[in-house]
Amino acid sequence: MRVLSGIQPSGKLHIGNYFGMMKPALALQGDNEVFLFIANYHALTSMGDPAEMRQFTLDVALDFLACGLDPAKTVFYRQSDIPEVNELAWLLSTVTPMGLLERGHSFKDKTARGMVSSHALFAYPVLMAADILIVNANVVPVGRDQKQHLEMTRDIAQKFNHRFGEVFKIPEAQIREDVAVVPGIDGEKMSKSYDNTIEIFGDSAGKTRKRIMSVVTDSKQLEDPKDPDTCNVFALYRLFANEAQAQEMRDNYAAGGYGYGHAKKALAELFEAHFAPMREKREELQNNLDYVEEVLRKGAERAREETAKVMGAAREAMGLA
Ligand code: ADP
Numbered sequence: 487m488r489v490l491s492g493i494q495p496s497g498k499l500h501i502g503n504y505f506g507m508m509k510p511a512l513a514l515q516g517d518n519e520v521f522l523f524i525a526n527y528h529a530l531t532s533m534g535d536p537a538e539m540r541q542f543t544l545d546v547a548l549d550f551l552a553c554g555l556d557p558a559k560t561v562f563y564r565q566s567d568i569p570e571v572n573e574l575a576w577l578l579s580t581v582t583p584m585g586l587l588e589r590g591h592s593f594k595d596k597t598a599r600g601m602v603s604s605h606a607l608f609a610y611p612v613l614m615a616a617d618i619l620i621v622n623a624n625v626v627p628v629g630r631d632q633k634q635h636l637e638m639t640r641d642i643a644q645k646f647n648h649r650f651g652e653v654f655k656i657p658e659a660q661i662r663e664d665v666a667v668v669p670g671i672d673g674e675k676m677s678k679s680y681d682n683t684i685e686i687f688g689d690s691a692g693k694t695r696k697r698i699m700s701v702v703t704d705s706k707q708l709e710d711p712k713d714p715d716t717c718n719v720f721a722l723y724r725l726f727a728n729e730a731q732a733q734e735m736r737d738n739y740a741a742g743g744y745g746y747g748h749a750k751k752a753l754a755e756l757f758e759a760h761f762a763p764m765r766e767k768r769e770e771l772q773n774n775l776d777y778v779e780e781v782l783r784k785g786a787e788r789a790r791e792e793t794a795k796v797m798g799a800a801r802e803a804m805g806l807a
Protein backbone atom coordinates (compact mmCIF):
# COMPACT_ATOMS: atom_id res chain seq x y z
CA MET A 487 0.00 0.00 0.00
CA ARG A 488 1.29 3.47 -0.77
CA VAL A 489 0.40 6.07 1.82
CA LEU A 490 0.70 9.84 1.58
CA SER A 491 -0.15 12.69 3.88
CA GLY A 492 0.92 16.27 4.42
CA ILE A 493 0.65 19.04 6.95
CA GLN A 494 0.86 22.77 6.40
CA PRO A 495 3.64 24.66 8.18
CA SER A 496 1.20 27.27 9.38
CA GLY A 497 1.40 27.02 13.16
CA LYS A 498 2.51 24.95 16.11
CA LEU A 499 1.73 21.24 16.25
CA HIS A 500 -1.22 20.45 18.51
CA ILE A 501 -2.73 17.22 19.73
CA GLY A 502 -5.51 17.42 17.12
CA ASN A 503 -2.88 17.23 14.38
CA TYR A 504 -0.98 14.58 16.28
CA PHE A 505 -3.86 12.16 16.92
CA GLY A 506 -5.85 13.03 13.78
CA MET A 507 -3.07 12.72 11.26
CA MET A 508 0.48 12.30 12.46
CA LYS A 509 0.17 9.25 14.71
CA PRO A 510 -2.04 7.24 12.31
CA ALA A 511 0.30 8.06 9.41
CA LEU A 512 3.42 7.12 11.36
CA ALA A 513 1.79 3.86 12.46
CA LEU A 514 1.76 2.80 8.80
CA GLN A 515 5.55 3.06 8.50
CA GLY A 516 7.43 -0.13 7.81
CA ASP A 517 4.66 -2.28 6.35
CA ASN A 518 3.82 0.28 3.67
CA GLU A 519 5.48 2.81 1.41
CA VAL A 520 4.85 6.01 3.30
CA PHE A 521 5.29 9.50 1.86
CA LEU A 522 4.93 12.46 4.22
CA PHE A 523 5.51 16.04 3.24
CA ILE A 524 5.48 19.61 4.50
CA ALA A 525 2.80 21.45 2.53
CA ASN A 526 4.53 24.81 2.27
CA TYR A 527 2.93 25.77 -1.06
CA HIS A 528 -0.43 25.24 0.62
CA ALA A 529 0.60 27.33 3.62
CA LEU A 530 1.27 30.28 1.31
CA THR A 531 -2.51 30.62 1.00
CA SER A 532 -2.68 31.82 4.60
CA MET A 533 0.81 33.15 5.36
CA GLY A 534 2.90 35.97 3.96
CA ASP A 535 5.91 36.32 6.23
CA PRO A 536 8.99 34.53 4.82
CA ALA A 537 10.80 34.28 8.18
CA GLU A 538 7.73 32.70 9.73
CA MET A 539 7.40 30.32 6.79
CA ARG A 540 11.00 29.16 7.26
CA GLN A 541 10.52 28.72 11.00
CA PHE A 542 7.25 26.78 10.75
CA THR A 543 8.67 24.59 7.99
CA LEU A 544 11.60 23.65 10.20
CA ASP A 545 9.16 23.10 13.09
CA VAL A 546 7.15 20.57 11.08
CA ALA A 547 10.33 18.73 10.12
CA LEU A 548 11.44 18.58 13.77
CA ASP A 549 7.95 17.60 14.94
CA PHE A 550 7.69 14.66 12.59
CA LEU A 551 11.18 13.38 13.30
CA ALA A 552 10.72 13.79 17.06
CA CYS A 553 7.37 11.98 16.96
CA GLY A 554 8.85 8.94 15.29
CA LEU A 555 9.18 9.50 11.57
CA ASP A 556 11.93 7.14 10.46
CA PRO A 557 13.66 8.47 7.32
CA ALA A 558 14.92 4.97 6.53
CA LYS A 559 11.30 3.85 6.13
CA THR A 560 9.48 6.98 5.07
CA VAL A 561 10.00 9.42 2.21
CA PHE A 562 9.87 12.82 3.90
CA TYR A 563 10.11 16.05 1.91
CA ARG A 564 9.16 19.66 1.48
CA GLN A 565 6.44 20.21 -1.10
CA SER A 566 8.36 23.07 -2.74
CA ASP A 567 11.26 20.72 -3.46
CA ILE A 568 8.91 18.99 -5.93
CA PRO A 569 7.94 21.90 -8.18
CA GLU A 570 6.36 19.48 -10.68
CA VAL A 571 3.43 19.27 -8.32
CA ASN A 572 2.42 22.71 -9.59
CA GLU A 573 2.64 21.59 -13.17
CA LEU A 574 0.38 18.67 -12.37
CA ALA A 575 -2.02 21.00 -10.53
CA TRP A 576 -2.31 23.01 -13.75
CA LEU A 577 -3.01 19.91 -15.82
CA LEU A 578 -5.64 18.80 -13.31
CA SER A 579 -7.21 22.23 -13.15
CA THR A 580 -8.20 21.88 -16.81
CA VAL A 581 -10.57 19.03 -15.89
CA THR A 582 -11.77 20.55 -12.59
CA PRO A 583 -15.23 22.12 -12.85
CA MET A 584 -15.66 25.53 -11.19
CA GLY A 585 -18.75 24.16 -9.46
CA LEU A 586 -16.70 21.50 -7.69
CA LEU A 587 -14.43 24.13 -6.14
CA GLU A 588 -17.33 26.47 -5.41
CA ARG A 589 -18.82 23.79 -3.18
CA GLY A 590 -15.60 23.59 -1.12
CA HIS A 591 -16.36 23.82 2.62
CA SER A 592 -12.85 24.84 3.47
CA PHE A 593 -12.85 27.77 1.01
CA LYS A 594 -16.27 28.89 2.22
CA ASP A 595 -15.28 28.63 5.90
CA LYS A 596 -12.00 30.43 5.48
CA THR A 597 -13.47 33.34 3.53
CA ALA A 598 -16.44 33.54 5.92
CA ARG A 599 -13.92 33.92 8.76
CA GLY A 600 -12.38 36.86 6.94
CA MET A 601 -9.46 35.30 5.11
CA VAL A 602 -8.83 37.22 1.89
CA SER A 603 -9.96 35.07 -0.98
CA SER A 604 -7.33 34.46 -3.61
CA HIS A 605 -7.06 32.23 -6.62
CA ALA A 606 -4.69 30.00 -4.62
CA LEU A 607 -7.17 29.60 -1.77
CA PHE A 608 -9.90 28.71 -4.27
CA ALA A 609 -7.66 26.27 -6.17
CA TYR A 610 -6.23 24.73 -2.97
CA PRO A 611 -8.04 21.39 -3.51
CA VAL A 612 -6.52 21.03 -7.00
CA LEU A 613 -3.00 21.38 -5.61
CA MET A 614 -3.90 18.89 -2.92
CA ALA A 615 -5.13 16.45 -5.59
CA ALA A 616 -1.79 16.90 -7.36
CA ASP A 617 0.15 16.12 -4.12
CA ILE A 618 -1.69 12.84 -3.80
CA LEU A 619 -1.91 11.74 -7.43
CA ILE A 620 1.70 12.62 -8.27
CA VAL A 621 3.02 9.81 -6.07
CA ASN A 622 0.26 7.33 -6.95
CA ALA A 623 -0.91 7.12 -3.33
CA ASN A 624 -3.66 4.61 -2.49
CA VAL A 625 -4.33 5.72 1.06
CA VAL A 626 -4.36 9.19 2.62
CA PRO A 627 -4.60 9.35 6.43
CA VAL A 628 -6.18 12.66 7.48
CA GLY A 629 -8.59 14.12 10.00
CA ARG A 630 -12.28 14.31 9.13
CA ASP A 631 -12.02 17.95 8.05
CA GLN A 632 -10.08 16.80 4.99
CA LYS A 633 -12.73 14.35 3.83
CA GLN A 634 -14.18 16.62 1.17
CA HIS A 635 -10.72 17.38 -0.19
CA LEU A 636 -10.20 13.66 -0.70
CA GLU A 637 -13.56 13.35 -2.45
CA MET A 638 -12.54 16.18 -4.74
CA THR A 639 -9.23 14.44 -5.46
CA ARG A 640 -11.06 11.28 -6.46
CA ASP A 641 -13.45 13.25 -8.65
CA ILE A 642 -10.66 15.11 -10.40
CA ALA A 643 -8.64 11.91 -10.97
CA GLN A 644 -11.69 10.13 -12.38
CA LYS A 645 -12.47 13.00 -14.73
CA PHE A 646 -8.88 13.03 -15.95
CA ASN A 647 -8.74 9.26 -16.44
CA HIS A 648 -12.06 9.31 -18.25
CA ARG A 649 -10.80 11.86 -20.72
CA PHE A 650 -7.16 10.93 -21.15
CA GLY A 651 -6.83 7.28 -20.13
CA GLU A 652 -5.97 5.51 -16.88
CA VAL A 653 -3.11 7.67 -15.62
CA PHE A 654 -4.03 8.03 -11.95
CA LYS A 655 -4.83 5.62 -9.13
CA ILE A 656 -7.98 6.58 -7.27
CA PRO A 657 -6.96 7.17 -3.63
CA GLU A 658 -8.95 6.54 -0.46
CA ALA A 659 -9.07 8.73 2.63
CA GLN A 660 -8.27 6.93 5.86
CA ILE A 661 -10.12 8.60 8.69
CA ARG A 662 -9.84 7.02 12.13
CA GLU A 663 -13.35 7.43 13.45
CA ASP A 664 -12.27 7.15 17.10
CA VAL A 665 -10.06 10.22 16.86
CA ALA A 666 -11.68 11.91 13.86
CA VAL A 667 -12.30 15.17 15.71
CA VAL A 668 -10.16 16.02 18.71
CA PRO A 669 -11.93 18.69 20.78
CA GLY A 670 -10.14 21.88 21.76
CA ILE A 671 -10.12 23.39 25.24
CA ASP A 672 -13.43 25.13 24.42
CA GLY A 673 -15.06 21.90 23.22
CA GLU A 674 -15.08 22.94 19.54
CA LYS A 675 -12.82 21.17 17.04
CA MET A 676 -9.24 21.80 18.08
CA SER A 677 -7.68 24.09 15.49
CA LYS A 678 -4.93 26.67 15.45
CA SER A 679 -7.42 29.07 13.87
CA TYR A 680 -9.66 28.93 16.97
CA ASP A 681 -7.01 29.55 19.63
CA ASN A 682 -8.22 26.46 21.49
CA THR A 683 -5.26 24.14 21.02
CA ILE A 684 -3.03 22.23 23.38
CA GLU A 685 0.37 22.52 21.77
CA ILE A 686 2.86 19.70 22.00
CA PHE A 687 6.23 21.40 21.77
CA GLY A 688 5.41 25.10 21.57
CA ASP A 689 4.62 25.76 25.23
CA SER A 690 6.41 25.25 28.52
CA ALA A 691 5.20 22.37 30.72
CA GLY A 692 3.55 24.94 33.03
CA LYS A 693 1.59 26.60 30.23
CA THR A 694 0.50 23.23 28.85
CA ARG A 695 -0.83 22.29 32.26
CA LYS A 696 -2.72 25.56 32.45
CA ARG A 697 -4.27 24.89 29.04
CA ILE A 698 -5.30 21.42 30.21
CA MET A 699 -6.75 22.80 33.45
CA SER A 700 -8.86 25.24 31.40
CA VAL A 701 -10.67 22.62 29.28
CA VAL A 702 -14.38 23.46 29.55
CA THR A 703 -16.70 21.11 31.41
CA ASP A 704 -20.30 21.31 32.59
CA SER A 705 -21.06 22.74 36.02
CA LYS A 706 -21.54 19.47 37.93
CA GLN A 707 -20.23 19.50 41.48
CA LEU A 708 -17.51 17.27 42.91
CA GLU A 709 -19.96 14.81 44.47
CA ASP A 710 -22.19 14.44 41.38
CA PRO A 711 -21.90 11.44 39.04
CA LYS A 712 -20.67 12.60 35.62
CA ASP A 713 -21.06 11.44 32.04
CA PRO A 714 -17.70 10.62 30.41
CA ASP A 715 -19.26 10.42 26.95
CA THR A 716 -20.19 14.10 26.84
CA CYS A 717 -17.05 15.34 28.62
CA ASN A 718 -14.19 17.06 26.78
CA VAL A 719 -11.68 16.08 29.44
CA PHE A 720 -12.54 12.41 29.05
CA ALA A 721 -12.47 12.72 25.24
CA LEU A 722 -8.89 13.98 25.49
CA TYR A 723 -7.90 11.51 28.22
CA ARG A 724 -9.05 8.59 26.06
CA LEU A 725 -6.52 9.52 23.40
CA PHE A 726 -3.64 8.85 25.79
CA ALA A 727 -5.10 6.18 28.05
CA ASN A 728 -4.96 2.43 27.71
CA GLU A 729 -8.18 0.44 28.12
CA ALA A 730 -7.76 -0.05 31.87
CA GLN A 731 -7.00 3.63 32.50
CA ALA A 732 -10.00 4.70 30.43
CA GLN A 733 -12.28 2.26 32.26
CA GLU A 734 -11.01 3.45 35.62
CA MET A 735 -11.85 7.03 34.75
CA ARG A 736 -15.29 5.96 33.49
CA ASP A 737 -15.91 4.25 36.84
CA ASN A 738 -14.73 7.32 38.75
CA TYR A 739 -17.11 9.53 36.73
CA ALA A 740 -20.03 7.20 37.36
CA ALA A 741 -19.36 6.91 41.10
CA GLY A 742 -19.31 10.66 41.86
CA GLY A 743 -16.93 12.24 44.36
CA TYR A 744 -14.46 12.61 41.50
CA GLY A 745 -14.10 16.17 40.18
CA TYR A 746 -13.14 17.52 36.79
CA GLY A 747 -9.99 18.86 38.44
CA HIS A 748 -8.95 15.28 39.22
CA ALA A 749 -9.62 14.20 35.66
CA LYS A 750 -7.63 17.12 34.26
CA LYS A 751 -4.70 16.27 36.52
CA ALA A 752 -4.76 12.69 35.27
CA LEU A 753 -4.86 13.98 31.69
CA ALA A 754 -1.90 16.32 32.30
CA GLU A 755 0.12 13.42 33.69
CA LEU A 756 -0.52 11.16 30.71
CA PHE A 757 0.19 14.03 28.35
CA GLU A 758 3.53 14.65 29.98
CA ALA A 759 4.50 10.97 30.03
CA HIS A 760 3.54 10.59 26.38
CA PHE A 761 5.42 13.57 25.01
CA ALA A 762 8.44 13.88 27.31
CA PRO A 763 10.64 11.49 25.29
CA MET A 764 9.63 13.23 22.07
CA ARG A 765 10.46 16.61 23.54
CA GLU A 766 13.92 15.30 24.39
CA LYS A 767 14.39 13.91 20.89
CA ARG A 768 13.29 17.21 19.40
CA GLU A 769 15.89 19.11 21.40
CA GLU A 770 18.60 16.77 20.11
CA LEU A 771 17.45 17.36 16.54
CA GLN A 772 17.39 21.08 17.09
CA ASN A 773 21.14 20.84 17.69
CA ASN A 774 21.62 18.87 14.51
CA LEU A 775 19.90 20.87 11.82
CA ASP A 776 22.29 19.71 9.09
CA TYR A 777 20.95 16.22 9.61
CA VAL A 778 17.36 17.45 9.34
CA GLU A 779 18.14 19.30 6.10
CA GLU A 780 19.85 16.21 4.72
CA VAL A 781 16.77 14.07 5.49
CA LEU A 782 14.55 16.50 3.56
CA ARG A 783 16.97 16.75 0.65
CA LYS A 784 17.24 13.00 0.28
CA GLY A 785 13.50 12.62 0.73
CA ALA A 786 12.87 15.03 -2.13
CA GLU A 787 15.30 13.13 -4.35
CA ARG A 788 13.53 9.88 -3.60
CA ALA A 789 10.07 11.43 -4.10
CA ARG A 790 11.12 12.84 -7.46
CA GLU A 791 11.94 9.36 -8.73
CA GLU A 792 8.24 8.56 -8.23
CA THR A 793 6.79 11.87 -9.34
CA ALA A 794 8.80 11.80 -12.59
CA LYS A 795 6.99 8.62 -13.64
CA VAL A 796 3.50 9.99 -13.05
CA MET A 797 4.33 13.37 -14.59
CA GLY A 798 5.67 11.65 -17.69
CA ALA A 799 2.47 9.64 -18.05
CA ALA A 800 0.23 12.69 -17.49
CA ARG A 801 2.13 14.82 -20.04
CA GLU A 802 2.10 12.01 -22.54
CA ALA A 803 -1.63 11.40 -22.06
CA MET A 804 -2.41 15.08 -22.70
CA GLY A 805 -0.25 15.30 -25.81
CA LEU A 806 2.45 17.43 -24.25
CA ALA A 807 5.33 14.99 -24.51
P1 ADP B 1 -5.67 23.29 11.98
O1 ADP B 1 -7.15 23.01 11.97
O2 ADP B 1 -5.16 23.45 13.36
O3 ADP B 1 -5.29 24.43 11.06
P2 ADP B 1 -4.60 21.63 9.92
O4 ADP B 1 -5.76 22.01 9.05
O5 ADP B 1 -3.26 22.15 9.56
O6 ADP B 1 -4.96 21.99 11.41
O7 ADP B 1 -4.58 20.05 9.98
C1 ADP B 1 -3.46 19.21 9.78
C2 ADP B 1 -3.92 17.76 9.92
O8 ADP B 1 -4.37 17.52 11.26
C3 ADP B 1 -5.10 17.39 9.01
O9 ADP B 1 -4.96 16.05 8.56
C4 ADP B 1 -6.28 17.54 9.91
O10 ADP B 1 -7.36 16.73 9.50
C5 ADP B 1 -5.72 17.08 11.25
N1 ADP B 1 -6.43 17.76 12.33
C6 ADP B 1 -6.39 19.07 12.65
N2 ADP B 1 -7.16 19.35 13.70
C7 ADP B 1 -7.73 18.17 14.08
C8 ADP B 1 -8.64 17.80 15.12
N3 ADP B 1 -9.10 18.68 15.97
N4 ADP B 1 -8.99 16.51 15.20
C9 ADP B 1 -8.51 15.59 14.34
N5 ADP B 1 -7.65 15.87 13.34
C10 ADP B 1 -7.25 17.15 13.21
Ligand code: TRP
Pocket residue numbers: 490491492493494525528613614617618626628632635
Ligand atom coordinates in the same frame (compact mmCIF):
# COMPACT_ATOMS: atom_id res chain seq x y z
N1 TRP C 1 -4.97 20.28 3.35
C1 TRP C 1 -4.24 19.55 4.36
C2 TRP C 1 -4.49 20.21 5.71
O1 TRP C 1 -4.79 21.38 5.80
C3 TRP C 1 -2.77 19.52 4.08
C4 TRP C 1 -2.45 18.82 2.81
C5 TRP C 1 -2.03 19.39 1.66
C6 TRP C 1 -2.59 17.42 2.57
N2 TRP C 1 -1.85 18.43 0.69
C7 TRP C 1 -2.19 17.21 1.22
C8 TRP C 1 -3.01 16.33 3.35
C9 TRP C 1 -2.23 15.94 0.63
C10 TRP C 1 -3.04 15.06 2.76
C11 TRP C 1 -2.64 14.88 1.41
O2 TRP C 1 -4.36 19.55 6.70
